[in-house]
Amino acid sequence: MIERLVPSSATFSGDIDFVFSLIFWLVGFWFILSEAVFFWLILRFRRKSPGQRAQYVTGELKSEKRWITIPHLLVLVCDVFIVFFAVRVWYDVKQALPTAPDQRVVRIEAQQWAWTFTHPGPDGVLDTADDIKKVNELHVEVDKLYHFQLTSKDVLHSFSVPVFRLKQDAVPGRVIVGWFHPTRTGEHDIQCTEICGIGHALMPARILIETPEQHAAWMAENATLSVAAVADR
Numbered sequence: 001m002i003e004r005l006v007p008s009s010a011t012f013s014g015d016i017d018f019v020f021s022l023i024f025w026l027v028g029f030w031f032i033l034s035e036a037v038f039f040w041l042i043l044r045f046r047r048k049s050p051g052q053r054a055q056y057v058t059g060e061l062k063s064e065k066r067w068i069t070i071p072h073l074l075v076l077v078c079d080v081f082i083v084f085f086a087v088r089v090w091y092d093v094k095q096a097l098p099t100a101p102d103q104r105v106v107r108i109e110a111q112q113w114a115w116t117f118t119h120p121g122p123d124g125v126l127d128t129a130d131d132i133k134k135v136n137e138l139h140v141e142v143d144k145l146y147h148f149q150l151t152s153k154d155v156l157h158s159f160s161v162p163v164f165r166l167k168q169d170a171v172p173g174r175v176i177v178g179w180f181h182p183t184r185t186g187e188h189d190i191q192c193t194e195i196c197g198i199g200h201a202l203m204p205a206r207i208l209i210e211t212p213e214q215h216a217a218w219m220a221e222n223a224t225l226s227v228a229a230v231a232d233r
Contacts, residue, residue, distance in 0.1 A: 006162050006163060007163050007184070007186070007188075008163065008165070008183075009163040009164060009182055009184050009186065009209065010164035010165065010166065010180050010181055010182060010183060011180075011181040011183055012089070012092060012093050012164075012165070012180075012181075013163070013164055013166075015089045015092065015093075016089060016093070016165040017165065018089075019082075019086050019089050022081065022082060022085060026078045026081070026082065030071075030075060030078070034071075093166075094178070097177065097178075097179055098145060098179060098181075099145070100145040102144065102145075103144070103145040103146065103147060104120060104124065104140070104141070104144055104145070104146045104147070105120060105126055105147045105149065106118065106119055106120070106126075106140070106146060106147075106148050106149070107126060107148070107149045107151070108138075108148050108149065108150045108151070108159055108170075109152070109153060110150070110151070110152045110153065110157035110159065110170040110192065110196075111153040111154055112154050112155065112196060112197050112199060112203075113192075113196070113197065113199030113200065113202055113203040114135055114136055114203065115135065115136050115138075115190065115203070115205040116133060116134075117133070117134050117135075117137065117138040117139075117205075118131055118132070118133050119131065119132040119133075119134070119138075119139060119219070119222075120132075121219065122219060122220065122223050130223040132222045134222075136204070136205035136206065137205065137208070138206070139207075139210060140182055140207065140208070140209055140210070140215070141209075141210055141211075141212055141215040142182050142183065142184065142185050142209050142210065142211060142212075143181075143182065144181070145179065145181045146180055146181065146182075147177060147178070147179050148177070148178050148179065149175050149176075149177055150168055150170050150175070150176045150177075150178065151170060151172075151174070151175050151176075152170035152171060152172045152174075153172070155196050155197065156169060156170065156171060156172070156194050156196060157169070157170040157192050157194050157196050157203075158170065158192055158193040158194035159190070160190065160191040160192070160193040161180070161188065161189075161190055161191075161207055162188070162189060162191065163186075163188045163189075163207075164182075166178070166180055167193055169194060170194075182209045184209065185209045185210060185211055186209055187206055187207070187208050187209075188206070188207050188209070189205075189206065189207075190204065190205035190206060191204060191205075
């Protein structure tokens with residue numbers, strides 16, 4: 001359902017969509033059922049005979065208690081399902097850090113009000129002469145595992161990529177490590193989803209998910225420029 005509004009472009013985004021859909025359908029079912037019972041009672045008992053006094057219901061009879069205990073037990077079972085799947089997905093996305101022989105590492109620095117992305121150059125290693133730095137522009141290769149190192153230079157920010165279903169707060173003084181694995185090419189939004197000052201709404205960036213050929217060409221061109229800039233210092 002969410003896929004129809006925002007495309008799914010990461011390996012774990014489908015799992016997150018599943019949890020949202022599970023919550024939507026379970027909560028929606030109980031909402032519709034409770035409203036249906038509510039309006040049925042209104043219509044069923046909308047009239048009374050002249051002179052008939054209202055009945056005082058104490059809720060002490062077993063037949064009355066069933067209206068509370070049985071729905072509560074059923075809702076509790078639904079809650080167990082939601083918690084189970086939510087914790088499993090949370091662990092896979094936030095606690096586990098998968099590795100691969102050809103994984104990449106990118107550094108993400110948030111500040112008021114821009115994003116700085118440091119990409120490894122052709123050597124595949126950060127903090128070397130061929131590193132590629134871009135402002136508000138993150139380039140990644142499709143079907144490659146990426147680890148990110150997320151930091152903030154000033155205040156709280158939040159790194160959000162809607163097509164990945166990824167959201168991670170950036171905390172000053174901390175380096176937070178996470179991961180994503182793009183599954184389809186395209187150009188998409190990066191957002192800050194933490195109020196970070198007057199320019200918060202003017203802090204968008206773009207992620208470009210490229211084919212191996214496109215990414216290699218982009219890297220070759222920009223790494224050459226990076227090395228030349230370092231040599232001129």
